[in-house]
Amino acid sequence: MGEGLGSKRQIGDNNLAIAAMKMKKVKARRKVREPRFCFKTMSDVDVLDDGYKWRKYGQKVVKNTQHPRSYYRCTQDNCRVKKRVERLAEDPRMVITTYEGRHIHSPWHDVDDSNASSQLDFIW
Numbered sequence: 001m002g003e004g005l006g007s008k009r010q011i012g013d014n015n016l017a018i019a020a021m022k023m024k025k026v027k028a029r030r031k032v033r034e035p036r037f038c039f040k041t042m043s044d045v046d047v048l049d050d051g052y053k054w055r056k057y058g059q060k061v062v063k064n065t066q067h068p069r070s071y072y073r074c075t076q077d078n079c080r081v082k083k084r085v086e087r088l089a090e091d092p093r094m095v096i097t098t099y100e101g102r103h104i105h106s107p108w109h110d111v112d113d114s115n116a117s118s119q120l121d122f123i124w
């Protein structure tokens with residue numbers, strides 16, 4: 001009896017050691033931290049118009065939901081901002097958008113231009 005308990009405990013310790021090693025590996029692999037920005041929006045559209053152009057480069061099946069997670073990258077050269085879009089599992093009406101990194105340029109839509117057109121709309 002005593003022996004049985006002892007061997008069980010040993011197995012447990014080994015598992016712990018392996019887990020610790022794995023964690024260390026992940027930490028070492030991590031690169032410089034990019035600033036992250038995440039928000040939830042209630043929307044029918046997955047990709048919200050944020051003024052930037054995005055190119056989809058990946059998709060991943062998410063457990064507990066039929067909505068896949070999509071990965072986008074800014075189309076601007078030298079800009080390494082990434083965007084992750086997924087639906088909330090508990091409430092698929094909600095879109096979770098996560099930005100990683102900072103744009104090194106201004107949005108594609110000219111701010112002054114859009115202002116002018118909305119003013120015109122008002123006059124008409």
Ligand SMILES: [Zn+2]
Pocket residue numbers: 052074075076079080081102103104105
């Ligand atoms: Zn960008």
